[in-house]
Amino acid sequence: MHIADNQRVLMPKTLNDGLNILRRRSKIRISAGGTILSLIDPGIQEYTELLSLHSIDELRRVFWSERSVDIGAMVTLEKLLDLDEKVIPRGLRQAAGSIADPQIRSLATLGGNIFAGNSYLGLLGFLALHDARFELRRYNGTRWIGANRFFDDEGRPTIAPGEILTRVRIPLGRWNIQKVQRLEIGSDIREGEFMFCAIAGVRSNSIEDLRIGISVPGLGLIQERQLDAQVVGRGLPLSLKDIDYYRSEFTQGLGLPEKLRVPFVLDRIGNLAAAYLLSLGHESRG
Amino acid sequence: MKTDFLLNGTHRFTDKHPSTTLLDLIREEFNLHSVHPGCRKGHCGTCTVLLDDHLVASCLVPIFHLKGRKVETVEYLMESAEFRDIELGFLKAGFHPCKFCAGIKVLTAETILREWEHPKEADMALFVTKNWCACTSPGSFFSAVIASSEFRERRAHAHRR
Numbered sequence A: 001m002h003i004a005d006n007q008r009v010l011m012p013k014t015l016n017d018g019l020n021i022l023r024r025r026s027k028i029r030i031s032a033g034g035t036i037l038s039l040i041d042p043g044i045q046e047y048t049e050l051l052s053l054h055s056i057d058e059l060r061r062v063f064w065s066e067r068s069v070d071i072g073a074m075v076t077l078e079k080l081l082d083l084d085e086k087v088i089p090r091g092l093r094q095a096a097g098s099i100a101d102p103q104i105r106s107l108a109t110l111g112g113n114i115f116a117g118n119s120y121l122g123l124l125g126f127l128a129l130h131d132a133r134f135e136l137r138r139y140n141g142t143r144w145i146g147a148n149r150f151f152d153d154e155g156r157p158t159i160a161p162g163e164i165l166t167r168v169r170i171p172l173g174r175w176n177i178q179k180v181q182r183l184e185i186g187s188d189i190r191e192g193e194f195m196f197c198a199i200a201g202v203r204s205n206s207i208e209d210l211r212i213g214i215s216v217p218g219l220g221l222i223q224e225r226q227l228d229a230q231v232v233g234r235g236l237p238l239s240l241k242d243i244d245y246y247r248s249e250f251t252q253g254l255g256l257p258e259k260l261r262v263p264f265v266l267d268r269i270g271n272l273a274a275a276y277l278l279s280l281g282h283e284s285r286g
Numbered sequence B: 001m002k003t004d005f006l007l008n009g010t011h012r013f014t015d016k017h018p019s020t021t022l023l024d025l026i027r028e029e030f031n032l033h034s035v036h037p038g039c040r041k042g043h044c045g046t047c048t049v050l051l052d053d054h055l056v057a058s059c060l061v062p063i064f065h066l067k068g069r070k071v072e073t074v075e076y077l078m079e080s081a082e083f084r085d086i087e088l089g090f091l092k093a094g095f096h097p098c099k100f101c102a103g104i105k106v107l108t109a110e111t112i113l114r115e116w117e118h119p120k121e122a123d124m125a126l127f128v129t130k131n132w133c134a135c136t137s138p139g140s141f142f143s144a145v146i147a148s149s150e151f152r153e154r155r156a157h158a159h160r161r
Helices: A015-024 A077-082 A090-097 A110-118 A124-129 A225-231 A240-253 A263-285 B022-029 B074-078 B081-092 B102-115 B121-125 B138-160
Strands: A008-010 A029-031 A049-052 A062-064 A068-072 A133-138 A141-146 A164-171 A177-184 A193-203 A206-216 A220-223 B003-007 B010-014 B048-051 B054-057 B070-072
Touching: A015 A049, A015 A133, A015 A164, A077 A090, A077 A110, A090 A124, A090 A177, A090 A193, A110 A124, A110 A164, A124 A193, A124 A206, A124 A220, A177 A263, A193 A263, A206 A225, A206 A263, A225 A240, A240 A263, B022 B048, B048 B102, B054 B102, B074 B081, B074 B102, B081 B102, B081 B138, B102 B121, B102 B138, B121 B138
Parallel strands: A008 A049, A029 A049, B003 B070
Antiparallel strands: A062 A068, A068 A164, A133 A141, A133 A164, A177 A193, A193 A206, A206 A220, B003 B010, B048 B054, B048 B070
């Protein structure tokens, strides 16, 4: 392992200072929580210049309104778990709680988790399902991008040089019943992981909207939108025949990678989808 | 890089390479050997310390993140009255972790008690993850932390009187 001599760490206190540093030094490496940077190759020791976002308070803020919540990119996963269920979607809390250990969650940040979303199973799948948008800022402008378009086809984040992911906007109020469950097969925690994500808007005992997907690292969110559309508008509770139909079509239609196309996993996914659809009837009454 | 921080209640100063990890710093420079180097990837939990009252894997914390922050290890905690509550709680609940994970479980219990006065099982369940040492069950840990919280409350009341 090479250790850079004279490593320089720049720690701006405001976002503007950080963006100006990025403008002048395009090759500087950004460090947020530091958990991924410590593990990947080249490691944190090997960069001669680092830009630490740790001291920028603007990136740790959470703004809540009736329609959406804006979460700063430097908010830690532990802080997400501490936020009230009225402030952030229940599914986001479930997803954050399923990531790593408390020792990592107190360091790892929302922004870092999103950037690692192509190689580690994180929050990106749920955010894409929820139509979250990311604010990318540079010294002379701001742009917003949808979570589902953040990684390009080759798996690279669509972020331009000099840009920083500053906050994540998640719409609220539309999806009132949510379920996220992390699952894994095999011994290699990075190879066999996937996440079941389901959100539904249920009003007046009928399904207004429904989205069920499987988040797989490297492949993003896999959905069966046509099947979801067939369920939308139905009254609750759904009949067992409908649930059984959804379950069999869902597992067959999903374009899962080969390693996940094993009967045990397909049964598990089908059961989770069926249990979720069944729960819509109970929760809408409750 | 010059960094100053609070280690176990004492102001400390270091001038090490910025990417030196907190784990290496406290073991090599400050000789605190309750923090063990395990996987060095944040998976095993043997290098756990408290950073600003939160559990962290010290192998993943570069020292440039330490400026002005408070680090506590289990050696420091053992000298405090708070540790006595945890010790009594563990004994009352019959919770006897093995020597490899005892320090981590004490730190975990302390973190929970600092966050919640009366912790609930649902809150504590977030602290039980894949690297939970199999020497003890999560259920007995929950009972031990609840017993510790009762001892802590009793001590706080006695102090007020």
